Amino acid sequence: MSNPNDTIRVVIPLAIRRRNGRPRILPPQDVLEQQLRAQAPHILKALGRAWAWRRKLESGEMATAGEIAKAEKVTDRFISRTMRLAYLSPEVLERFVVEREPPSVSVNDLIVVTYLPWTAQMGRVFDRRRCS
Numbered sequence: 001m002s003n004p005n006d007t008i009r010v011v012i013p014l015a016i017r018r019r020n021g022r023p024r025i026l027p028p029q030d031v032l033e034q035q036l037r038a039q040a041p042h043i044l045k046a047l048g049r050a051w052a053w054r055r056k057l058e059s060g061e062m063a064t065a066g067e068i069a070k071a072e073k074v075t076d077r078f079i080s081r082t083m084r085l086a087y088l089s090p091e092v093l094e095r096f097v098v099e100r101e102p103p104s105v106s107v108n109d110l111i112v113v114t115y116l117p118w119t120a121q122m123g124r125v126f127d128r129r130r131c132s
Helices: 041-059 065-072 076-087 090-097 107-113 118-126
Strands: 015-019 022-026
Touching (some): 041 076, 041 090, 041 107, 107 118
Antiparallel strands (some): 015 022
């Protein structure tokens, strides 16, 4: 049997926060900002879908969001809401796609941001103080 004084206790300073409905372990504050950058695959997937559906409508391959919904086996409301992501400002899209910067909002909040003018979108999407 081991002696209670032989026990080693390891303490790792980290915090657990919910982001986009998922728990996420945050490293200590002294970690460089560059190391904190991570891809947001669910955001990139939603952006890819939005642009693909937009191209189908613009090319005439599909006539309505309802046709896309039938082909994708989802609701037309989902198609319409997700397609709004294809109309984000070019600066926001560049930070997502080129710089791979994760947003401080969820996909649903990002869809709401599309209703804002392009000049206001950047602050709402990447404001670190809103991150929880």
